[in-house]
Amino acid sequence: MPLLAVATLLGGASLVVPQFQKKASAANGVSDVKGTQPGNSDEMIERLCSQERSSAFGYQGAYNVKTGDFLTWEQYSLLFGTAPQGDWETFNGECAYPESSSWTDYGPRTRVTQVQRNSGSSDDKYTFVTNFTTKETTKKSVGAQLGLSAAKSIFSGSAGGSFSYEWSFEKSETQEHRREISIPKCTEAWLDAIPKQRTVRVNPAFIVVEYKWDKGDGEHTVDTWRGRGPAWKAIQSRGYYIDGTANVMLPDGRVDMILDKQERKLDPRNCAS
Known part of the structure; x- marks a missing residue:
């Protein structure tokens, strides 16, 4: 059973909504609407949750049960008013961003220091100072890409997700690293950074407060998607996901990465004998 939390909605009314478990293949307490009704449910959830949120009613929309068309609340109210009618059914609720999966890998190799030459006749030592800036990116499977502030609100948890990772969505910064290396004679050297990165995938969910038809x-007013029962209190469409990728951070706050020494032999004619 999913954990529960109470959200205050609709002018002070309390709504019990699911809190989603981490590292699950599907978010607990959420039903997948994809393939169960006409229309493109991926685009429906994306457009629904991309609207400006109403302080009184949360996120609102209208769905045509015959054609599968979706209208934002602004579109529907301009065309039909605020009441459901015929094949058009209306609804309002909240959007949440439960994690569906996560994985780590290494990002691209990048040179992070100048090239230091040792054209002498013996080995030498040199201390490289690097400044590495953390990087965060997002990718959506549907719709326009997210801005940085929206991405941070999702992947820091303030928009309805829950993440306990040490990563740079929480700690974006530039860090200085120092490393002394030995440079053989007649050789040039530099450092490459290979940062470890984490990707978290969320499948946005819509939590129904009111669903209406006439x-x-x-x-008629119910509190589940199309009145399908308690399992349909919250819906998502599995083809719509948002991936957030950021640098993995160590417990001491440093970026988790490999600083890899690279060498290249110089032309002996340019080196001391």
Whole structure:
């Protein structure tokens, strides 16, 4: 069973919403709407949760159960007003960003120091000073890419996710590293950085507060998606995901990376004999 938390919505009413478990193949307490109804559910969730949030009603939209079309609340209210009618059903609720998976790998190799030459006749030592700036990127499977502030709100947890990782979405910064290396005679050397990075994938979810329809017999209001029952309190569409990638941080706050010494022999004619 999912953990539960209470969110205050709709002018002070309390709503019990699922808190999503980490490292699960599917978020607990969320039903996948993809393939269960007409239309493109990936685009529906993306457009729904990309709207400006109403302080009174959260995120709102309208769905045509016959054609599968989706309208944002601004579009629907301009065309039809605020009440459901015919094949158009309306709903409001909250968006959350549960993690569905995560993985780590190493990012691209990048030279982070100048090239230091030893054209003498014996080995030499040199202390390299590097300044490494953490990097965060995001990728969406549907819709326009996220801005940095929106990405940070999702992957720092403030937009409805829950992440306990040590990574640079929480600690973006520039760090100085010093390393003394030995440079053989008639050789030039430099340092490459190979940073470890973590990618976290979230499948945005919509938590239903009110779902309404009117087929000519009066307005009906339920608190699950299309009145399908308790398992449909929250929905997501598995084809819509957001990946956040950032540098892995060590417990002491340093970036987890390999500083790799590189060497190249010089032309002996340019070196001391």
